Amino acid sequence: MDFDSYKDAMYNEMNAWYKTYPTDISELTKIIDQKISSDQSGYEIRGHIYDVAADMMEVKLFPHCPFYFEMASGRNRNIWGMEGLGGYLKNSKAYQDLRHGYLSDAETMWDKGMFIINDFVDNDHHAMGIDVILEKGFKGIMEEALSLLDNKVLSDEQKHWLNTVIKGCQCAKALGEKFSNQAEAFLKSELCNTELSKKFFERIKNTASRVPWNAPSTFYEAINSLIFAREMFNSLDGVGICTYGRLDKVLLPYYLQDIETGAITQEEAYDLCATLISLTDARWDYSQNQVETSTTICLGGLDSSGNVIDNPLTRLIFQAIVDCNTLNPKINIRVTDQHSQGFYDAAVHVSRNTRSSVSFLNDEVIVPAMVNGGLEKTHALNYVGGGCQEVVAEGTQVSSRACWYLNLSRVLTAVLGQNSSKTYQTLDSSSAHPIELKDLKTFDELYREVISMLTAVSVKFSEHLASYQQHWKKVNPAPLYSSTLLSCLKSATDMSAGGAKYTSTTFATGAFGTLVDSLLGIKHIVFDEKRLSLSEFVEVLNSNFENHTLLQKYLISEIPYFGDDSEESNEMAARLMKDIELLQKECRNFADAQYHPTFYSYHTNIYLGMDTPATADGRLAGRPVSRSVSPSDYKGNNRRNPATDIHALKALDYKGFPGAAIQYMTLPIANEQSDTILSAVLQTFVENGGSILEYQFNDVEILKKAQENPENFPELSVRVCGFSAKFTALDKTVQQEVIERLSQVA
């Protein structure tokens, strides 16, 4: 394949360029500083950013990369969307004051270990409206904006917004011309030193000034439109577009047309796909602290009419993923009960033969869940995983979700009075108040207290967050990105003002397993076996099981636990899950939309666990809590394995979780873990109603050696949770958690 002939050159050229990041943009920001006045809206400031980018920002072509996309926007190498020119607004005093205010409030509101909170809006994890970009190009978007200005009665704010969109589109046109001009200049320079670079520069010269200003008409142009648009939003709009979207759906018509007309060969199409797959990898420096890239692609699933997507392009991209074997992008594969055995086998083969993080998203559950969350089915069918696996309906939904992580098990410890003073102070006495443990006579009374506390915490959290999120449009609007989302353009309203068809918020709930197991622990020890009173048990927990090692071991290994597939643990999990779903529906966001319940952890389980006291499942204070909705890793595998995990799903209803629920599965390393076996695991996961599955396997002994002698393992990669990373570049705490969880199944 041709890609092999230019891959090394492309990586080298990119590495040389990105090493110089961040580029100096002080001249650009100086101009913006001069243009803005104190009474200008966020939209107007964003308009200045587009103007300055169009006038002054440099673009960068690589002789051995067929695509044009890179903009010298001043971002850091390992960050997208948050810094440089696009981050001008976000780094302004107005935004930062709000952010610091919010974080400072949160610090005083909640006891440590309850939440991890990063910001008051999720500026990352967005998905652009790819269909609009491909159908209209930026020219079409601009014409629509102009038409609205001419023909519709609009407020000043709406006019400002539309004018900013127009500036954004003009900026896209100008940047395309810059690429075209640069290619023309490079053709005459020493940079054009191979036949291939000549071919690439020629094509860019002839394409970049037309596309994506105009809608693309070829496979090449369509791919480049996605890359270009994503880069523009990330570089100038202050948002992180994390996904290239559903490549085998949106690119298929171009691929089929070009193959049929002979405009492209299958080999050429493969090269373009392999280049796209490798782009993220080539741009990132994996030895830096920020180890993960937030870039995903999505394959398979159903189209908007409910037809199965598994076509020649799907398989071509599968092949490119395996051949490239990159650490990124993350691969999200949507699966259904309609997909063929061949698709499952191929998808599993991909997951076993790439270093990237691969997740399987179950349409049979996620689509109905999103419909239950208020989305029209046709929109729900167009979801993607944006970020790691957090689902979002591409082109119609804005979802703030990966900034707030709630530790479910910490709520129980608060009910038990373990370091809970701040939380009780925050909650009105009518919604939750400290309880006398001796007054709880039955397990059900305790359970109701937990749900009541969880409800009070959730509602208070959402009210407080909404009070900050309402300022979003003033401090970090993204008009150009918004213009690709359904409803924003027609209503002349930014996505940050709730203009998209759907504006969702969710806090990610995790430590479900720790909470289920802790409730089972209390039920057994206090109420069923009556070994200790609840007060005595809490004293043991507060002492971190000092002098009660046997009780701790008993709790860890002898009590039913989530994932053992026992009737008792399945019932407890099902009850709790339903209650968590229902109580989150009482929360509303700044756009007055209902929260979308979700289970997701990232690696917050480690850090939340550090501030969580000993729990009634036998977990010691400070240790990681369980991840997302997965059973606890620290419970060992005496009674638990992939079969019990998957069968236990039958008791659970994930269709109430429109934000989806990630189940991490750590598998033993064994020669017998064949494609066939993992394909069966995946298909049964789908059949039994799981939401998202990500599995990991690594040889724990090698990881231990790498921890001791990192210099000997510079290339060793590991799937962490929603992303892959070089093991030795991970924080030591994360390394240790990965080793411990893998040790449980080794």
Place this chain on the structure above:
Amino acid sequence: MASFSSETARLFDIQRYSVGDGPGIRTTVFFKGCSLRCSWCHNPEALSHKIQVMNKEGFDKKVGFDITSYDLMSTLLKDISLYKKSGGGVTFSGGEPMLQAAFIRKTLIGLKEENINTAIDTAGNVPFSSYESILDWVDLFLFDLKILSPQKHHLYTGASNQLILSNLENLLKHRKKVEIRMPIVKGLNDSIDDIDNTISYLSKLLEFGEINRIKVLPYHSLGQFKYAELGFKSPNHEAPDADILAEYEHRISHLFTKNRDKKVELSTIN
């Protein structure tokens, strides 16, 4: 003398998601009680039919439980989708499952009604009539081939290998699919003579029928702690040297190269 019933079985474990006891994803049912006393056994809790107590991390735990065929079937059927999709099924192991053949027969019939693949992991030291009673419902036998010298076999397992070898030959003659499993323990069956005897015997076996797979299983000490938990003295064995394992593999591969019409898969579990 223990009594064996067709209504209930005495087990010491049920292992779901078992991927080493036959093809695909399986549930392995471990029957309690064995007619051999192999000195290297890594499942000492499987030897006695009696319910025993093991001390695990300070807790006395009962080892062994009785289960009805109905309850066992309910557990086995939980993973039917995994079996069907992976080409897996159910394996009866132990201990010696064939000591509870009446129960197994009844359960096998139930499994076959659901079209589930079945395997028996046996040490072979039971009358052939027990095998005959279940032959129609078994897809695969995992059959241990331990020591070919009758004297050494008696010394290290407590029984002669005459009945065992005859059973193995009979199963092949009945055209049953057989996977042969050969535990290799240093000093017991790892001499050149042992290898010669084994190859010569395998060569003879090929005349009776088709061997599906041969697994060479080097001794491991993972089960040693269980002796202490049962209050028994731990045996003192070692894994064979790598070159001996390689020689076993080489000779077996060579044997089957000579018999190209016989398809066999050879694997070594380390």
